[in-house]
Amino acid sequence: MSSLKPKEIDFNEQWSIVLDTVRCVISMGRYGHTNKAIWQERFFDIYYLCVATPDSHAERLYEETKKFLEDHCKSMKKEISESDQNMLSTYAKYWTEYKTGSERLNILYAYLNTHYVRKRQINDLDNSYPPFECNSDNNDVHLVEIGEMSLDCWTRIIIEPIKDRLVNLLLEQIHLDRLCECVNQTTIKCVIMSFVDVCHHRKMNALELYEKSFESRLLQATGEYYREEGNLLLTKSDCIQYMKKILILIADEEFRSCKFLNLTSYSKIYNECLQRLVCDHFDTLRSICNDLIVKEDLDALKNMYKLLKPTHIGINYMVEKLQDNISRVGHEKIQSLKGENVSTLFVETLLDLHTKYMNIIKETFTGDPEFVSSLDKACSTIVNMKYGNRLSAKAPELLAHYCDSLLRKSSKAATDSEIEEKLLNSITIFKYLDDKDYFQRFYQKMLARRLINQQSISIDTEEFMVTKLKQICGYEFTGKLARMFQDIKVSDDLNTEFLEYLKSELSSTTSNQTMTNLIGLDFNIYVLQANSWPVTQPATNTFILPHLLEKPLHMFESFYGKKYSGRKLCWMYNLSNAEIRMTHLDRSYFVTMGTYQMAILLQFNDHEQLTVNELEEATKLNTKELDKQIISLLDAKFILGNASALSSDSKISINFDYKNKRTKFKIALLPQKEATHDPESSQKAVEEDRKFYLQAVIVRIMKARKKLKHNSLIEEVITQSKQRFSPSIQIIKKCIEILIDKQYLERSSSDEYSYIA
Numbered sequence: 001m002s003s004l005k006p007k008e009i010d011f012n013e014q015w016s017i018v019l020d021t022v023r024c025v026i027s028m029g030r031y032g033h034t035n036k037a038i039w040q041e042r043f044f045d046i047y048y049l050c051v052a053t054p055d056s057h058a059e060r061l062y063e064e065t066k067k068f069l070e071d072h073c074k075s076m077k078k079e080i081s082e083s084d085q086n087m088l089s090t091y092a093k094y095w096t097e098y099k100t101g102s103e104r105l106n107i108l109y110a111y112l113n114t115h116y117v118r119k120r121q122i123n124d125l126d127n128s129y130p131p132f133e134c135n136s137d138n139n140d141v142h143l144v145e146i147g148e149m150s151l152d153c154w155t156r157i158i159i160e161p162i163k164d165r166l167v168n169l170l171l172e173q174i175h176l177d178r179l180c181e182c183v184n185q186t187t188i189k190c191v192i193m194s195f196v197d198v199c200h201h202r203k204m205n206a207l208e209l210y211e212k213s214f215e216s217r218l219l220q221a222t223g224e225y226y227r228e229e230g231n232l233l234l235t236k237s238d239c240i241q242y243m244k245k246i247l248i249l250i251a252d253e254e255f256r257s258c259k260f261l262n263l264t265s266y267s268k269i270y271n272e273c274l275q276r277l278v279c280d281h282f283d284t285l286r287s288i289c290n291d292l293i294v295k296e297d298l299d300a301l302k303n304m305y306k307l308l309k310p311t312h313i314g315i316n317y318m319v320e321k322l323q324d325n326i327s328r329v330g331h332e333k334i335q336s337l338k339g340e341n342v343s344t345l346f347v348e349t350l351l352d353l354h355t356k357y358m359n360i361i362k363e364t365f366t367g368d369p370e371f372v373s374s375l376d377k378a379c380s381t382i383v384n385m386k387y388g389n390r391l392s393a394k395a396p397e398l399l400a401h402y403c404d405s406l407l408r409k410s411s412k413a414a415t416d417s418e419i420e421e422k423l424l425n426s427i428t429i430f431k432y433l434d435d436k437d438y439f440q441r442f443y444q445k446m447l448a449r450r451l452i453n454q455q456s457i458s459i460d461t462e463e464f465m466v467t468k469l470k471q472i473c474g475y476e477f478t479g480k481l482a483r484m485f486q487d488i489k490v491s492d493d494l495n496t497e498f499l500e501y502l503k504s505e506l507s508s509t510t511s512n513q514t515m516t517n518l519i520g521l522d523f524n525i526y527v528l529q530a531n532s533w534p535v536t537q538p539a540t541n542t543f544i545l546p547h548l549l550e551k552p553l554h555m556f557e558s559f560y561g562k563k564y565s566g567r568k569l570c571w572m573y574n575l576s577n578a579e580i581r582m583t584h585l586d587r588s589y590f591v592t593m594g595t596y597q598m599a600i601l602l603q604f605n606d607h608e609q610l611t612v613n614e615l616e617e618a619t620k621l622n623t624k625e626l627d628k629q630i631i632s633l634l635d636a637k638f639i640l641g642n643a644s645a646l647s648s649d650s651k652i653s654i655n656f657d658y659k660n661k662r663t664k665f666k667i668a669l670l671p672q673k674e675a676t677h678d679p680e681s682s683q684k685a686v687e688e689d690r691k692f693y694l695q696a697v698i699v700r701i702m703k704a705r706k707k708l709k710h711n712s713l714i715e716e717v718i719t720q721s722k723q724r725f726s727p728s729i730q731i732i733k734k735c736i737e738i739l740i741d742k743q744y745l746e747r748s749s750s751d752e753y754s755y756i757a
Contacts, residue, residue: 004047006048006051006052006053007048007052007053008052008053008054009048009049009052009057011049011052011057011060011061014045014048014049014057015049015061015064017042017045018042018045018046018049018061019064019068021038021039021042021108022065022068022105022108023068023072025101025104025105025108026069026072026097026098026101026102026105026150027072027097027101028097028100028101039108042108043108043110043111046061046108046109046111046112047111049061050111050112050115050116056116058112058115058116059116061112062112062116062117062143062146065109065146065149066149066153069149069150069153070153070157073098073153073154073157073158074157076094076098076158077157077158077161077162079094080094080158080162081161081162081165087162087165087166087169088166088169088170088173088184088187088188088191089184089187091158091166091191091194092186092187092190092191092194095154095190095191095194096190098150098154099194099197101150102146102147102150102151102154103147105146105147105150106145106146106147106148106150108146109145109146109147112146113145113146113147117143117144117145117146118145120143121143144201147201148201151197151198151199151201154198155198155199155209159194159195159198159209159213163195163213163214166191167213167214167217170188170191170192170214170218171217171218171221173188174188174218174221174256174260175221175225177256178225178252178253178256185259185260188260189259189260192210192214192260192261192262193262195209195210195213195214196209196210196262207262207264210262215261215262215265215268218261218265218269219268219269219272222253222269222272222273222276223272223275223276226249226253226272226273226276226277227276227280229249229276229277230246230276230277230280230281233245233246234281234284239284239285239287239288240288240292240297240300240303242281242284243285243300243303243304243307244303246277246278246307247303247306247307249273249277250270250273250274250277250307253269253270253273254266254269254270257269257270270310271310274307274310274311275311277307278307278308278311278313279311279312279313282308282313285304285307285308286317288300289304289317289318289321290321290325292304293318293321293322293325294325296360298360298363298364301318301364301365302363302364302365304318305318305364305365305366305368309368315365315368315370315371316370318371319370319371319373319374320374322357322371322374322375322378323374323375323377323378324378326353326357326374326375326378326379326382327378327381327382329353330350330353330378330379330381330382331382331385333349333353334346334349334350334382334385337349342398343397343398343399343401343402343405344402344405346395346398346399346402347398347399347402347425347426347429350379350382350383350429351425351428351429353379353382354375354379354428354429357375357378358372358375361375376432379429379432380432380434382432383395383429383432383433383434384432384433384434384435393433393434393435393438395429395432395433396433396435396436396438396439396441396442397438397439397442399426399429399430399433399439400439400442400443400446401442401446402426403423403426403443403446403465404443404446404450406419406422406423406426406457407419407423407447407450407456407457407461407462407465408450408455408456408457409455409456409457410457416458416460416461419457419461420461420464423461423464423465423468424468427468427469427472430469430472431472434725434726435686435725435726436473436477436723436724436725437686437689437690437693437724437725438686438725440477441534441685441686443481444480444481444484444534445534447462447481447484448484448533448534448535450462451484451485451488451526452526452528452535452575453575453577459485459488462485463485466478466481466482466485469481470482472723473723473724474723477723477724480531480532483529483532484528484532484533487526487527487528487529487532487533488526490527491525491526491527491528494525494527494560495524495525497559497563498523498525498556498559501559502555505555523552523556525556527560527569528572530570535572535575537570537572537574538574538622538625541573541574542620542621542622543573543596543599543619543620543621544599544618544619544620545571545573545599546598546599546602548602549595553571556569557569573595573596574594574595574596576594576595577592577593577594577595578592578593578594578595578598579591579592579593580593580598580601580602582638582658584654584656585656585658585659586659587663588663589658589660589663589664589665590663590664591638591664591665591666591667592665592666592667593666593667594629596619596621596625596629597629597632597633597667599618599619599621600615600619600626600629600630600633600639601633601638601639603615603618603619604639604654608653608654609651609652609653609654610651610652610653611648611649611650611651611652612626612627612630612646612647612648612649612650612652613648613649615630615652616648623648627646630643630646630652631643631646632667632668633667634652636667637655637658638654638655638658638667639652639653639654639655640652640653640654640655641653687731690725690727690731691731691734691735691738693721693724694717694721694727694731694732694735695735695738695739697717697720697721698713698717698732698735698736698739698744698745699739699744699755700720701713701716701717701720702744702745702753702754702755703755705755706754706755707748707752707753707754707755708752708753709751709752710751710752710753711751713736713753714729714732717732718732736753740753743756744756
C-alpha cells in the first residue's frame, strides 16, 4: 500500500500520466480503456498532486484539467458542426459519451473537489461578506467542481454556438414525427434532454437554457402547426367530426411530449394545442352546443366537455345550456300532467328527470360538480315555478299528497323497504323546495288525518319520514309532527288507564254486569294537544250527541278530570268514527262510518221513515252538513230517498233490502275532490307564520351577538331561514321594526341594532 505522506512531485511528469487516463475517461474508451488498478493509481496521483510539498499543485491541476476539457469540447464541436445532416446523431453520440465521462471524471477528482474547490468556495463566500468591493479579474469566484466545470465547458463551447442549428433540426424532426414519418426518437430525446442535463447542477434557473433556446421555439412552432391543422380540418369536416379528430391530435401530442420533452413542458404543449384547436374555434363549438344538448348526442357532448374543461374558457357555456334545457324539458313535462293522480305523476316525473340527467352528468361529464349544480338549479326552478296566478308554487302540496299516498293504507301491496325507498326519493324533491313551510302545513294536515283515522301504513314508517325531514330542516321544523306521534302514544296509555278505571267502577256494581253494559259500548279516544294538531271544530257546532254515546263520554271526562285537573276536553265529533252493527237485515253487517252518519242512522231505530227536517231537529246538524251526510248514506244505499231533489220535506226511509258481499266494511262521505285552497288566504296564513318565525330567529341571533350591523343581521337571518323558506328582505325589515316596537331591539346607530336584555 502506498504511503499517504505528502511528497515532492514533478507536476509535468505526473500530469502527463493523469492526462492519459482523463482522456480515456472523458471519451468513454475511445482512446483506450482504464482498468481498476490504473483507476486506483490515478486517485493517488491526484491526491499527491494536491498535497505535494513544498507547494500544492491543486490549482495548476484544476487549470490544466479545465484547459484539456475546453480543447476536447472544441474538437468535438468541430466534428459536430461539420456533420451537416447527421449533426443530431453526432451530437447525441458525443454528448452521451461526454455526460457519462464527466460524471466519472468528477468521481476521479473527488479529493480535488473536496479539499480545493469546496474550501475555495467557502473562503470566497466568507470574503464576499460584507461585499464592499468585488475584483472582476478574480476568476476564483467561478470555481466549480470538475463535473460541473465539464458541463459548463460543453454548454459554453458546443451548445451556445450551434444551438440554433440544433433546435432547427429538432423542430424539423418533431414536425416529421407529427406527419407520421420515421425519425430516430432516441436521438431526438437525447439532444433535447441535453439542454436540461447540462444545467442540472445549477441551483437557480436550471431550466433557463432549455426553456429559452428550445421550449419557446417549440411552443411557437406547435401553435403555428395546429393553427393551420385546425383550420384545415374544419374545412373538411363538420364540428362533431372535428372534435373527434382534434382529440386524437391532442392525445398524439401528449404522447409525443412524453417521448421527447422534459416533464415541465407537457402542460405547456397541451395548453398550446388547446388554444389553437379549441379556444380559437370556440364560436364554432358553441354554435352546436345547444343542439347537441337538445338532441342528447352524448358522445359529442363528452368530446366537447373533454376539450373545453381544461381551457381558460371552461365549461360555463355548456353548464348554462344544460341547465336551460333541463328547465325547459321539466316545465313542459309538468305542465302536461293531467288526471286524478297528478301528485304521483308530478313526483315520479321529476324523479325520472333528475335520475336521467344525473346519469348523463356522471357518464358524459364525469360527475363534474358544476354540472351537478346546474341540475340542482334547474330542478329548483321547476319545483318552485308558480304557474298561472298562484302566489306560491304547487309543488309543496303535490309532494305532501304523494307522501300521503305512500303512507296511507291502500290496496296496493308494497313492502316497507319499497315504501321507504320511495319516501327517500321524495326527499330528493323536498330538498329543492323553497317554501318548505308550505309542505309542512300540508303534510301536517294529512298526517293528522292518517293518525286520527288509523290509516297510517305503520307508525315506524311515519317516524322514518319525519326523521328524514328533521335531518334536513332540524327539530324546529318537525317539532309539531313529533308531538303528534307522542299524543297518539299517550292516548293509547290513557285508554289502558281508562279501562283500569272502569274495572274499579265495575267492582262496585253487581257481579253480573259486563264492562260494555257499564258504558254501553266499546270506546276508544285520542286526546290531542290543540297547539300541535291542525284540526278545528266546525264554526257552527250544534250537533247533539246520540244518547248511547253520552254515558261513555261523561265517564271519560270524569276519569280525565281526576287525572289532570284544570284541563278542558273539547270533543271533535266531525273527526270521530264509529263501528255499528246492522241487525235489521237478513244478515248482520259491521260498518265503520263517521259520527254524523251514525247519528242519522240511529234515528231509524225508532222510525222506519223520517223527513229531512225531522232528522235536522234530532241531530241539530246544520242544513249543509246534514245534506252532505244524508247523500253519503243514500249513495251507500243504507237509506232510500231522492238525492237529486233533497229538501226539508223530503222523506228518508231505511232500506230493508240492503245487500253487500262483505260483512265488514267502511263508508265515507260523498266522494269529492280535495278542497281547493284560496291562494290569497293561504299566502296570508303562511306570511303570518313566517313573521313569527323570523322574529324568533332575529331575537336568537341578537341575543347571541348583542350588537349587529343591519346588513350582517339580514344575511344571518337569511342563512338560518333558508332551510325552511327563502325570506324576502322586506319581510325581515318588517320583523325588525316589530321587535323594536316590542322593545326587544333598539337602534344603537343608523345601521346597527342592539339587543335589549
